[in-house]
Amino acid sequence: MVRWMLGVLALMLFAVANAQSSDAEKEAELRQLRERVAVLERLVQTLQAELASLKRNGTAPSNLQPSAIQQPSDEERRRLEQELQKALQQAPPTPAPSPAPPTYGAVVFGGGAYQALNPDTSVIANFRTAFRGRRPFAAFGGSEFSEAELAFQAATDPFSRLDTFIAVGPEGAEIEEATLSILDPSFLRLPRGLQFRLGLLRAPFGQLNNIHPPEQPFVDTPLVHRLWFGHKHGNNENGNGHEHGDNENGNGHEHEIRPEQIPTEGSFVGTGLSLNWMVPTGKHLTWLTVAPLNTHNSVFDADTRRPAWLFRLRHMRELSLTQSLNLGLNYAFGRNDLGKDTKLFGVDVTYRWRPLKEGLYRSLVWQTEAYWGWRGTDNGDVKPKGWFTMVEYQLSRTLFLGARYDFAQAPDKSFSGRGFSLAITLFPSEFGRYRLQWSRLKIGGRTVHEVWLQTTLSIGVHRPHPL
Amino acid sequence: MKRMLVWLIVALVALMLAIAPGAARKLRVVATTNDLKWAVEQIGGKNVEVVALMHPLQNPHTVQPRPSFIVQLNRADLLVRIGLDYEEPWLPPLVEESRNPKIRRGGVGDVDASIGIPLLEIPQGRITREQGEVHIFGNPHYWLDPENMKIIARNIANGLRRIDPANADEYERNLKRLERMMDDLLDETLKLAAPLRGEKFVAYHTTWSYLANRYGFRVIGYLEPKPGIPPSASHLADLIVRMRQEKAKVIIKEPFYENRIPNMVAQRTGAKVVEICPTVGGEPDTETYPKLLRHILTKLVNAVQSVK
Numbered sequence: 001m002v003r004w005m006l007g008v009l010a011l012m013l014f015a016v017a018n019a020q021s022s023d024a025e026k027e028a029e030l031r032q033l034r035e036r037v038a039v040l041e042r043l044v045q046t047l048q049a050e051l052a053s054l055k056r057n058g059t060a061p062s063n064l065q066p067s068a069i070q071q072p073s074d075e076e077r078r079r080l081e082q083e084l085q086k087a088l089q090q091a092p093p094t095p096a097p098s099p100a101p102p103t104y105g106a107v108v109f110g111g112g113a114y115q116a117l118n119p120d121t122s123v124i125a126n127f128r129t130a131f132r133g134r135r136p137f138a139a140f141g142g143s144e145f146s147e148a149e150l151a152f153q154a155a156t157d158p159f160s161r162l163d164t165f166i167a168v169g170p171e172g173a174e175i176e177e178a179t180l181s182i183l184d185p186s187f188l189r190l191p192r193g194l195q196f197r198l199g200l201l202r203a204p205f206g207q208l209n210n211i212h213p214p215e216q217p218f219v220d221t222p223l224v225h226r227l228w229f230g231h232k233h234g235n236n237e238n239g240n241g242h243e244h245g246d247n248e249n250g251n252g253h254e255h256e257i258r259p260e261q262i263p264t265e266g267s268f269v270g271t272g273l274s275l276n277w278m279v280p281t282g283k284h285l286t287w288l289t290v291a292p293l294n295t296h297n298s299v300f301d302a303d304t305r306r307p308a309w310l311f312r313l314r315h316m317r318e319l320s321l322t323q324s325l326n327l328g329l330n331y332a333f334g335r336n337d338l339g340k341d342t343k344l345f346g347v348d349v350t351y352r353w354r355p356l357k358e359g360l361y362r363s364l365v366w367q368t369e370a371y372w373g374w375r376g377t378d379n380g381d382v383k384p385k386g387w388f389t390m391v392e393y394q395l396s397r398t399l400f401l402g403a404r405y406d407f408a409q410a411p412d413k414s415f416s417g418r419g420f421s422l423a424i425t426l427f428p429s430e431f432g433r434y435r436l437q438w439s440r441l442k443i444g445g446r447t448v449h450e451v452w453l454q455t456t457l458s459i460g461v462h463r464p465h466p467l
Numbered sequence: 468m469k470r471m472l473v474w475l476i477v478a479l480v481a482l483m484l485a486i487a488p489g490a491a492r493k494l495r496v497v498a499t500t501n502d503l504k505w506a507v508e509q510i511g512g513k514n515v516e517v518v519a520l521m522h523p524l525q526n527p528h529t530v531q532p533r534p535s536f537i538v539q540l541n542r543a544d545l546l547v548r549i550g551l552d553y554e555e556p557w558l559p560p561l562v563e564e565s566r567n568p569k570i571r572r573g574g575v576g577d578v579d580a581s582i583g584i585p586l587l588e589i590p591q592g593r594i595t596r597e598q599g600e601v602h603i604f605g606n607p608h609y610w611l612d613p614e615n616m617k618i619i620a621r622n623i624a625n626g627l628r629r630i631d632p633a634n635a636d637e638y639e640r641n642l643k644r645l646e647r648m649m650d651d652l653l654d655e656t657l658k659l660a661a662p663l664r665g666e667k668f669v670a671y672h673t674t675w676s677y678l679a680n681r682y683g684f685r686v687i688g689y690l691e692p693k694p695g696i697p698p699s700a701s702h703l704a705d706l707i708v709r710m711r712q713e714k715a716k717v718i719i720k721e722p723f724y725e726n727r728i729p730n731m732v733a734q735r736t737g738a739k740v741v742e743i744c745p746t747v748g749g750e751p752d753t754e755t756y757p758k759l760l761r762h763i764l765t766k767l768v769n770a771v772q773s774v775k
Contacts, residue, residue, distance in 0.1 A: 158571070161563070184568040192566050193541075278541065278566055285534035316534035321522060324533055354531040356524045357723050363531070397697050397725075429696060431596055459596070 119154030119162075122460030126214040128264075131451045149176065149214055153461075159184045165212065175200055176212070177269070193278045203268035204276075204289040204312040205330045206369045207348045213265045217365070217392045217402045217425070219437045219452040220264045223417050224371055224386030224408035229297045230266030262417075262443065270295030272307055284317040298411045299344060299373060301337040308334025326350040330371075336411075340376025363394040375411055384409040400425040417443035431458045494631055497543040497570075499554050500527070501747040502610045503580055503619065505756050507547055509648075510623045510641045514634050523749030526723040528600070528695060530557050540565035543576065544630050547623055550581035553607035569630075578626035580619040584609045587676050599693025602673075611678040611745060611763070613649040613656070616756060620645045652757050657682070660764045666771050667715040669706065669738070671724045674745050682764065687715050690728055698728050710736045716774035717767070719743055722750075741770040 127146040147169035155161045165177040182188075182196040202210055209229075213221055220226070270293030279286040292307040302308035310332040318324050330346035348369040355362055370387035386408030394400050402423040409416040423437040437452040496517045498504040504519040511517070520536050521527060540546065540561055548554055562571055569576035586605030594603050609615045624642040628635045664683040668675070671690045679686050688709055692702035709715075710732070718740045720729045729740045743763050744750045753759040 158568070158573075181563075183563050183566065184571075186568065192568065195564075195566060278537075283535055283538055285537050318533050318535055321533075326534075352531065354529075356522050358725075359531065360526045360529050360723060361725060429596070430600060 117154075119152045120461040122151045122458060124149040124151070124212075124214050124456060124458045127455045128219055129453045130264075132448060146170070149212065151460075156180070159187055177202060193280070195276045195278075197274040197276070198272075200269060200271050201274055201291065201293065203270055203293060203295065203310055203332075204274055204291050205268050205310055205332060205344070206346050206371070207314075207326060207328055207350050207367060208369060209268050213267065214456050217390065217400075218404055218421055218423050219435060219454045220421075220439070221266050222369075222386075222388035222390075222404065222406040222408070223262075223419055223441075223443075224369075224388060224406065225266035225268070226262050226264070227408045227410050227417070228266065228299050228371070228373075228384075228386065229268040230263035266297075268295070268297065270300075270302070270308065281315075284315065286316075287314045288312070289314070295334075299336065299342055299375070300332070300334045302334040306335050308332055322355050323351070323353045326352075336375055338377055340378075341374075342376060343374040344371060345373075346371040361394065361397050364391065366391045373411060377412075382411075382413050384411050384413050398427045400427070415444040417441060419443075432456075494544045494627070495539075495542050496545045496547060497539050498547040499549055499558065500610075501749075502756060502759075503547045503549065503623075505747050506580075506616065506620050506645070507545075507623055507627075509645045510620055510638055511627055512637065512641055514631060514637070515627070521746075523744055523746035524722050526721075527553060528556070530554075532557050532561055536561050537565050540570060541567050543567060543570050545576040545578060545626050546570035547578040547580055547626065549607055549610070550579035551586075551604040551607040552602055575629050576626070578622055580622050581607065581609065582622050583618045584615050587680060588673065599691075600695025602694065606673055606676050608674045608745065609677050611675070611760070612681045613653040613760065614681070615677060617646050617649050620649075648757070652760060653681075656760055656764055659761065660684075660768065662768050662771055663764070666717075667713050668767075669710055669715050669718045669732070671718075671720040671729065674721060675719055678763065684767075686719075687713050690718070690720075690724075690732065703728065703732060707732060707735050710738060717741055717770045719767070721745060737774075739770050739774050741766055743767075 125146070125148045147167050150166040150168060151164070153161070153163045160180060160182045163177065163179050163181065164175070167174050167176045177200055179197050179199045179201055182198075184192065185194050185196065186192060202212075204210075208216065208222070209225070221230075270291075272291060272293035272295075274289055274291035274293075276287055276289045279288055289310070289312040291310040291312075293302065293310060295302050295308050300308040311330070313329045315327045316324060317327075326349070328346070328348040330344070330348070332344040332346075334342060336342040346369060349367070351364075351366045353364040366389075368387070368389040371385065373382075373384045375382040375384065386406075388404060388406035388408075390402060390404035390406075392400055392402040402421075402425065404421045404423075405419070406421075407416070407418040419439055419441040421437055421439040423435055425433060425435045427433050433454075433456040435452070435454040435456070437450075437454070439450040439452070441448050441450065493516045494511065494514055496507050496511065496515050498507055498517055498519050500521050501519045501523050504517045507515060507517045518539055520539070521530055543565075546562070548558065567576075568574055571577065581604075586609065588602070589605035590598065590601055590603060594601060610619060620642055624638045627638045631638075660682040666684045667687045668679070668684060669688050669690065670686045673686075673689065673694060675686055688706045690698045690703070690706070692699055715736075716738045718729050718733055718738050720726075720740060720742055722742055722744050726740070732738065733740045743766055744753070745763070747756055747759050748754055750762065753762045
């Protein structure tokens with residue numbers, strides 16, 4: 001009996017122990033399941049969010065794109081690239097005749113989804129009014145001028161982009177810049193440190209010349225730009241009879257030239273090619289640019305057979321987290337309107353300061369450029385020079401104060417001019433700007449005061465200049 | 468002159484071709500912010516060296532690019548960015564100038580950390596500049612939520628796996644570790660931030676929406692009338708009336724915004740101004756993301772308790 005009872009007890013104990021162990025297993029299993037559910041829950045949330053993102057952007061996230069396929073190591077990649085390059089250099093096999101391609105109606109390519117691929121479009125409206133006289137506001141016989149700059153900018157493919165700027169004013173429309181930039185020349189089997197620009201370019205000469213006039217810190221461009229690059233040969237821009245090359249020795253300018261005869265803006269532009277190489281110089285940044293350009297202005301009269309050659313070495317270095325310095329050396333040579341050699345040499349220095357914490361409210365940019373020219377004439381070389389220095393200080397979040405002093409001799413040294421300008425600029429937002437500028441100009445022995453009002457408004461997308 | 472020119476070009480080409488790619492090394496990662504840098508370091512571990520472009524005390528909307536940005540981007544194997552339109556004004560031109568196809572949009576080394584983030588404040592209807600410098604894809608200040616940090620980390624792990632598949636397992640392990648860390652951090656900070664639940668705040672900019680959403684407080688108004696537009700007198704007057712009505716007693720401002728206007732509003736409402744940097748490393752004892760989150764929430768809790 002006792003044995004029988006002990007047997008029953010042992011069985012019960014075994015059953016309880018077994019139940020306990022199975023409970024523990026179940027609990028562990030349950031915990032595992034809970035964890036898996038939590039993981040799946042997070043996965044579902046992530047997928048839902050990714051789906052929402054896809055719907056929002058109409059694009060696949062980069063981590064879902066084919067690039068997610070495992071990449072080979074650098075060594076393997078280089079070997080593979082060499083193999084492929086060899087394979088590609090071999091003559092292609094004769095292709096098998098393919099069926100006629102399907103024809104697509106306009107409907108196929110006219111869908112709304114393709115709107116997303118439209119270029120970034122913007123309009124910068126630049127309204128300017130000048131009051132000129134011997135004293136400020138003494139004479140209102142000034143000129144009025146306004147123009148709109150239309151910009152169309154987009155990547156054309158993974159390797160290049162196209163930027164087109166068209167200026168539209170009372171005198172008509174003019175292409176200011178139309179540039180195809182090859183940003184990744186790997187398809188040409190060239191090193192990736194190179195970039196090309198083709199088309200109608202802003203010449204790589206000096207720092208300020210890279211900036212479109214409506215975005216510059218003064219209403220007008222410095223005198224040296226206006227006198228040297230503001231006129232085009234055979235093109236009487238302002239209808240005021242100021243043309244070059246109308247005199248055998250190139251010295252046909254009247255000394256008593258009126259300020260109105262000098263264009264308000266001058267930019268060194270030309271058609272051709274610009275090759276830019278990022279020189280590996282450690283932690284600082286150095287760019288070397290070479291550009292053969294077809295350009296017509298008061299300095300050069302170059303064409304495609306005899307282009308003007310421009311060289312620019314630009315070095316940018318950080319002085320601290322808040323300060324940087326940009327140094328440029330520029331050299332150009334080509335033919336002038338007399339068919340003689342002309343050389344230009346330029347130096348530019350730009351200093352920038354923007355504090356870290358107060359960067360929204362304070363900043364300073366100081367920029368100086370000096371140019372020297374050697375212009376060949378029948379009577380020997382003429383050596384004009386010109387320079388400007390300007391500073392812009394940010395007084396508050398929306399208010400900027402600028403001052404500029406500039407000097408320039410005409411390319412044929414027939415006269416010289418100097419000027420001093422003060423400008424106060426209000427930016428109520430990133431896309432609107434209002435400016436009041438006073439300038440005192442002394443040109444060809446005559447002093448003139450100018451008061452400018454400028455309103456610049458931008459709609460659409462406009463890409464800022466990086467540095 | 469012609470001969471000199473030819474020699475110059477030949478010399479340049481020879482110099483360019485002479486520059487051979489470097490030997491085996493750590494992966495170079497450029498992150499746009501310190502928060503992303505911290506996340507990359509967590510996932511990449513010893514395989515990565517990371518630099519952040521923006522200084523934590525800089526206003527992200529007015530970053531003045533420095534020359535070293537282009538140098539760093541040129542050498543980068545991976546670029547990790549906040550995405551949306553957060554770095555839009557300054558980063559795309561720098562990426563183009565960097566001549567590094569890997570990090571261009573859609574490139575193998577481009578990581579948009581915002582992919583998969585459940586976004587807040589996505590503008591509805593037609594977007595115009597009337598709305599100020601509005602973030603057209605939604606609020607991009609999403610990193611101040613540990614749940615979002617897990618998504619950021621997954622995006623980074625995906626990016627690292629793409630460029631370094633040999634160490635994929637390690638990145639996955641590190642990701643799991645970070646996810647657990649974020650779960651623990653969330654548990655801890657929800658307790659820490661319990662006094663903030665239901666509280667009302669005023670902020671300078673829309674930086675705090677995700678934090679408020681996670682920890683249950685509300686931002687009832689902003690000192691900026693619209694994103695990126697300086698405060699005007701009429702807007703501030705409306706805001707002061709609203710603060711009085713809703714008994715909002717704390718104004719949050721980032722270090723890169725001026726003090727005058729927040730103090731002016733505080734004087735008229737009896738509110739307290741609390742200055743908080745939303746980025747890792749902007750203040751003492753915030754050199755990691757968990758420390759940053761604890762620091763921010765502690766400051767807010769202290770501010771709320773001090774005005775009660």
